[in-house]
Amino acid sequence: MAVDPDFLDHVRDLFSGLAPLRMGRMFSGVAVYTEDDVMFAMIAASGTIYMKTDATSQPAYLAAGATPFTYTKAASTQQITSLMSLPDTALDDPEEALSWARLSLPAARAAALEKRRTKARRRK
Structure with missing residues (x-):
């Protein structure tokens, strides 16, 4: 099942403060990138938005009722506990969604850096 194009537009609006954004295929959903290759969110085929997390950011997501x-x-x-659902309260609030995205950026940047390092090692 593909992600609804109207919902993708909504997600672009929610996270427009991180522009430029790029969308790409991921499993049966869509990955949301900023800073070229920093995947900070994933939209599942179900329409659930999952945010990149780590040990530092995950407790805040859990406290807000997010699920992996x-x-x-x-x-x-x-x-996959490194992807937690965007809290429901942020689904229609770009300011709150952007706050969660900014909380996710350090984990997303670290994952992107590790992916770049792995690709560089493979090339050698």
Whole structure:
């Protein structure tokens, strides 16, 4: 199931303060990037927005009622705790959504840096 194009426009509006934004395919959803290759959010096919987290930012997401990204593989449920749902209160509030995005940026930048390093090692 693809992500609704109208919903993608809504997400662009929510995070427009981080412009420029770029969208790309990720699993059956869409990855949301800023700063060229910094993926700070993912939109699942279900329409749920998941934000990049780490040990520093995850407690704030949990306190706001966020849940980790989950998927089923070989009849078992897998959790990706580095992707937490955007709190419902931010879904229609660009200011709040932007605040959560900024909280996610350090984890997203660190993941992008590690990905760049891995690619550089493979090239050698």
